[in-house]
Amino acid sequence: MTGKRLILGQVLEFLGDPAQLGAGATRHRRHGAVLIAEGRIAAVDEADTLRAAHPDVAVTDHGAHLILPGFIDAHAHYPQTAIIASWGKRLIDWLTSYTFPEEMRFADPSYAAEVAARYFDLVLAQGTTTVASYCTIHPESVNAYFTEAQARGLRMLAGKTCMDRDTAPAGLRDTAQSAYDDSKALIGRWHGVDRLSYIITPRFSPTSTRAQLGALGALWAEHPDCLMQTHLSEQTDEIAWMHSLYPEARDYLDTYEAHGLLRENGLYGHAIHLTPREIDRLAEVGAALVHCPTSNTFIGSGLFDMGLRARMRVGLATDTGGGSSFSMLRTMAAAYEIAQLRGMALHPSESIWLATGASAEALRLGDRIGRLAPGYEADMVVLDLASTPAIAQATTRAEDIWQAVFPTIMMGDDRAVAQTYVMGRPVVPA
Known part of the structure; x- marks a missing residue:
């Protein structure tokens, strides 16, 4: 797990429990990126910002797909x-x-x-x-x-x-x-x-x-x-x-x-x-x-x-x-x-x-996994928010990220999983 990689897509960061922090618990980046180094998250920011700061790093662009913790x-x-x-x-x-x-x-x-x-x-x-x-x-x-x-x-x-x-x-x-x-x-x-x-x-x-x-x-x-x-x-x-x-x-x-x-x-x-x-x-x-x-x-x-x-x-x-x-x-x-x-x-x-x-x-692992944040292990899932026709037609009407992701929560399955990463390494789909 050497080297660095930029993973691009929509990024949803959690700063804490939404039930306690409300709207301040999350940050949504429509064009975001996660910088991976040595299997861990090195930075999370806007895609343009991280690409400019790391012009020679390999890039995987997931487009409009949503990047979440695994x-x-x-x-x-x-x-x-x-x-x-x-x-x-x-x-x-x-x-x-x-x-x-x-x-x-x-x-x-x-x-x-x-x-x-x-x-x-x-x-x-x-x-x-x-x-x-x-x-x-x-x-x-x-x-x-x-x-x-x-x-x-x-x-x-x-x-x-x-x-x-x-x-x-x-x-x-x-x-x-x-x-x-x-x-x-x-x-x-x-x-x-x-x-x-x-x-x-x-x-x-x-x-x-x-x-x-x-x-x-x-x-x-x-x-x-x-x-x-x-x-x-x-x-x-x-x-x-x-x-x-x-x-x-x-x-x-x-x-x-x-x-x-x-x-x-x-x-x-x-x-x-x-x-x-x-x-x-x-x-x-x-x-x-x-x-x-x-x-x-x-x-x-x-x-x-x-x-x-x-x-x-x-x-x-x-x-x-x-x-x-x-x-x-x-x-x-x-x-x-x-x-x-x-x-x-x-x-x-x-x-x-x-x-x-x-x-x-x-599981007493909240300092290592479960969030997209610097220092955390780069276990991630990338979701296609239009993985089926039924989900896609609902997502196109969305006015914010929550309306966009909710149909996948309620109707999604393995077809919604565009990629799974383990310590920054893609493992599925093959």
Whole structure:
């Protein structure tokens, strides 16, 4: 990643959260440019200004296409790639019928490697450059994910999913001790290597014993710079299941809190049916929630409260394969629709921020990715704002950038992704 390059197009810069800063959160350059040097963003300015200052630098001109930070998927299950869009009823049925049988296959390193390669092909084609993924109980699944990510120079996060309770099938159970030992070894091998980060990953309290949650809480205390990810209050019947297994718990969050699994570096996926106490505690410790809108509608979980962003960090995620799309554009559209059902109209700037800067902040990477700014890693997506006839006819009527980009948010797919860049290097389309 040597040398410099100018990437030209419409440029949308975010200075912060539009929900907090309003119109001052963004800067739109109709004829803008991003200067890349050594895989990082060196400058963002008007195209004429940067071309005059760097007359000998190679130029890629994307015309009227829109340059954004690469999309960041804050919660996914790469081992579920092959079972996306499988018909199911509720969460527990879906896990039993599809997820668990598929995840058993990841004991085979060659199969894990095959799926990891396919998964990164799919998400990069959608403009997604960073993912926080659950793997399976098999260390092989983690090694396959990180090996493939490292070879491609990607900034990726993941962890071995831990389950030792007999609510999980025998072929997908570890133990409290092996969960601790395997996770610790994987941290030593991968965490902080190149652009990779390890996440301590109990699947959720219904599939872990108290001993395993405690062991992972102890591991997190030993490695507080790691994130911890798990599921929280996704469905009402899941909550009832949890209470049957943890009758002493005040609420779902208490099963994690009692075992050292609640602090600021925690990522709590779904978080739909939260009690007032849970909201207060999550906000108090500075934890992050991850909104998974296509999954929440596909499996019938409920409607996330986007108003929680006023109190804590909230990232956005596909939750594939429970989610029904690898596309963060589709995920943004679903988040908009769910917010509408709860009486909140997300501005297009908020939708984009959720899929970029907000997810970066949820993952504690807001100083490296998620924005187009000097010093940031040059992971970017270039969007064609007229990628289909339906989108093009809507865009031609636009009076500002937000009217121009909103049809792509609501109707766009991989056809809208004109180019994906990883550390300034074009990776798709071929």
